Amino acid sequence: MNSVKERLVNGLIKENPTFVLMLGMCPTLAVTTSAINGLGMGLTTMVVLALSNAFISLLRNIIPGKVRIPAFIVIIASFVTIVELLLEGFIPTLYDALGIYIPLIVVNCIILGRAEAYASKNPVIPSLFDGVGMGLGFSFALTCIGAVRELIGAGTLFGIHVMPDSYVPCSIFIMAPGAFFVLASLTAIQNKIKIAGEKKGKDMSKIQSGCGSDCMNCSDMGCKNRFYDEKAQDKKGEEEKTND
Amino acid sequence: MIKELLIILISSSLVNNVVLSQFLGLCPFLGVSKKTSTASGMGVSVIFVITLASAVAGVIYKYVLVPLDITYLQTIVFILVIAALVQFVEMFLKKFMPSLYESLGVYLPLITTNCAVLGIALTNVQKNYGILTGVVNGFATAVGFTISIIILAGIREKMEYNDIPESFKGMPIVLITAGLMAIAFCGFSGLL
Numbered sequence: 014m015n016s017v018k019e020r021l022v023n024g025l026i027k028e029n030p031t032f033v034l035m036l037g038m039c040p041t042l043a044v045t046t047s048a049i050n051g052l053g054m055g056l057t058t059m060v061v062l063a064l065s066n067a068f069i070s071l072l073r074n075i076i077p078g079k080v081r082i083p084a085f086i087v088i089i090a091s092f093v094t095i096v097e098l099l100l101e102g103f104i105p106t107l108y109d110a111l112g113i114y115i116p117l118i119v120v121n122c123i124i125l126g127r128a129e130a131y132a133s134k135n136p137v138i139p140s141l142f143d144g145v146g147m148g149l150g151f152s153f154a155l156t157c158i159g160a161v162r163e164l165i166g167a168g169t170l171f172g173i174h175v176m177p178d179s180y181v182p183c184s185i186f187i188m189a190p191g192a193f194f195v196l197a198s199l200t201a202i203q204n205k206i207k208i209a210g211e212k213k214g215k216d217m218s219k220i221q222s223g224c225g226s227d228c229m230n231c232s233d234m235g236c237k238n239r240f241y242d243e244k245a246q247d248k249k250g251e252e253e254k255t256n257d
Numbered sequence: 258m259i260k261e262l263l264i265i266l267i268s269s270s271l272v273n274n275v276v277l278s279q280f281l282g283l284c285p286f287l288g289v290s291k292k293t294s295t296a297s298g299m300g301v302s303v304i305f306v307i308t309l310a311s312a313v314a315g316v317i318y319k320y321v322l323v324p325l326d327i328t329y330l331q332t333i334v335f336i337l338v339i340a341a342l343v344q345f346v347e348m349f350l351k352k353f354m355p356s357l358y359e360s361l362g363v364y365l366p367l368i369t370t371n372c373a374v375l376g377i378a379l380t381n382v383q384k385n386y387g388i389l390t391g392v393v394n395g396f397a398t399a400v401g402f403t404i405s406i407i408i409l410a411g412i413r414e415k416m417e418y419n420d421i422p423e424s425f426k427g428m429p430i431v432l433i434t435a436g437l438m439a440i441a442f443c444g445f446s447g448l449l
Binding site: 038039040042043083086087090091093094097098113116117119120122185188189190191192193194196197198200201202204205208 | 277278279280281282283284329330331332333336337340371372375376379380383423424425426427428429430432433435436437439440443
């Protein structure tokens, strides 16, 4: 039970995929034109993330190390297809609003990253809740960003008019450039916290500066992994040797 | 026909720019844009891969998925085809064109899970483009990517020596630059 709680807190706060790790930026920018779209995208990703994490963890001892990346991709893509068909059938408005970004969940760094970093090494239940926690963190972040953009750009929140009538909406914030500006402020705040923390001598290495800085942190999380990993087998062999 | 292709060429490369208005391929756009030389290398590789991938995906969709009536499997099939294709291109270049591999090789693995490649393959299907139109669309989109990444790299090279507030150093200022570029690219929407 402890590990479940720990995984949820980890995904929501400690390793929040958007605010701390800065992974999966494409959908974060593209669909957060309103709070409700952000929430929809976040929850969709959460379902895929939790199911694929659980499934990959279940199969972790069967999948050979050499072809694990393609195997993970097939599993993730299958769940994305299932979720896409369900959305099309039951929540068509959300399906239309998210459009092409639903199938693109397949290439979201967060999902392959969690599969590689957590689910492929841990039992089913913690992996499932790792996915749920990460997904909740992602939904929370997307909803926040969507709310800010919607509030400034249209004067509404979840479609309800909240700003005073004299407020003139700054519509650039719900257009493409606004997404960049909001993310820029977010990373600036993150930088500030990081700098302040480092001055106090805390370890801030967990806070990443995004796929953006050099794509190197992506590489650990699966973005840059080769489709067919030639080194995996050697590594496993070495591990076995050291075990002997 | 030619007129239609020309319109796709302009709209996909400038008006609906893949990075600045659709947010696809953001990782390499922000990550590999420190120098104009690497940015142009990345751009050329992306043009090469996306054009090839949209051709292959188009052929597979038309001659395999549609006749077998399994179009709902498109996402799975496309991602596997693209990933295998990139790997294959890398091996092919390494073996037969070492000089080209030297210049493009480092970028190829970065493109495997680039959402722009899968995005184009899916857009082509969604818009009911034929194989030729799809290839033109892919090429134009990749050209748009190359244009914007080279412009961003140029601006970043200039910005290197500017005095930027401490917390805006690094990513934030690059994102603001990208936002301003996106505003500038909005101006192209009057073209069509």
